[in-house]
Amino acid sequence: MSELQHAVRPARTADLDGLTRALAAAFTDDPLFVHLLPPGVRAREERIRRVFAVDGARSLSCGGLWTAAAAEAAAVWFPPGHWRGSARQDLRELPAWLRIGGRRMRFFQRVRSALYAHHRDLPPHWYLLYVGTRPERRGRGLGAALLQAMVDRCDADGVPAYLEATCERSASRSTGGTASPSTTRSTYRPAAPGWSPCGGTRADRPGRTPGGTPAGRPRRGRASRERLR
Numbered sequence: 001m002s003e004l005q006h007a008v009r010p011a012r013t014a015d016l017d018g019l020t021r022a023l024a025a026a027f028t029d030d031p032l033f034v035h036l037l038p039p040g041v042r043a044r045e046e047r048i049r050r051v052f053a054v055d056g057a058r059s060l061s062c063g064g065l066w067t068a069a070a071a072e073a074a075a076v077w078f079p080p081g082h083w084r085g086s087a088r089q090d091l092r093e094l095p096a097w098l099r100i101g102g103r104r105m106r107f108f109q110r111v112r113s114a115l116y117a118h119h120r121d122l123p124p125h126w127y128l129l130y131v132g133t134r135p136e137r138r139g140r141g142l143g144a145a146l147l148q149a150m151v152d153r154c155d156a157d158g159v160p161a162y163l164e165a166t167c168e169r170s171a172s173r174s175t176g177g178t179a180s181p182s183t184t185r186s187t188y189r190p191a192a193p194g195w196s197p198c199g200g201t202r203a204d205r206p207g208r209t210p211g212g213t214p215a216g217r218p219r220r221g222r223a224s225r226e227r228l229r
Contacts, residue, residue, distance in 0.1 A: 008149045011065040011074070018071030020056050024049040026073075026132030036107050050100045052076070054093055055129060058085055064126075066146050073133035073142035077150055080124035080159060084116055118162070125160040126150060 011019060027033050028048060037044050055076055059065040064077035085093065101108045119127065128150070133142045154161045 008068045008145045011067040019074040020052040023052040023132045068142045072137045075131040075146040076129045078127040083119045083127040128163045
């Protein structure tokens with residue numbers, strides 16, 4: 001096993017603050033976050049960090065948060081059946097989301113609704129919401145190592161995996177997000193080896209790709225491997 005593989009492990013509570021800061025740095029210029037919280041909005045950096053603090057804490061609580069290289073990179077996963085929080089979790093997180101969203105809360109709600117719509121028709125699966133590396137540490141394989149750790153687990157358990165991506169750079173390299181602020185790309189990975197791209201899904205048309213294919217349903221065709229941020 002390589003030194004890099006040894007550096008990848010499930011996160012602990014003590015890792016959470018460092019991981020949320022690493023993810024905030026990784027996604028500060030991501031098209032989706034530029035859409036949600038445009039440059040110039042009040043306390044933008046802190047509000048982005050809080051997004052990852054909320055989602056990271058929920059992932060940690062169900063064993064889905066992973067770290068690499070002393071919190072320089074992180075992956076936020078949710079296990080089967082937990083791609084959406086419970087009513088109790090939603091209520092507990094609501095004050096934090098209201099502080100994050102502020103007057104832009106409707107944009108957050110629209111994006112979340114679109115993302116959730118992808119999961120309803122899928123079999124139980126692991127959901128990768130975010131994977132990111134601090135900009136100065138990119139290109140060293142940290143995102144790929146984080147991804148591989150859970151892919152190996154999914155293969156061993158015979159469980160599919162689902163990746164949300166928010167930019168063409170990320171989707172084409174297997175580590176990121178959206179072609180435009182209103183578009184996300186998703187990848188559904190069946191339990192069998194190989195990646196099955198599912199195309200983009202517009203936030204204003206949740207549940208369907210621009211080509212008319214229901215979001216989250218694996219398309220047939222040549223498998224592709226993506227890289228994450």
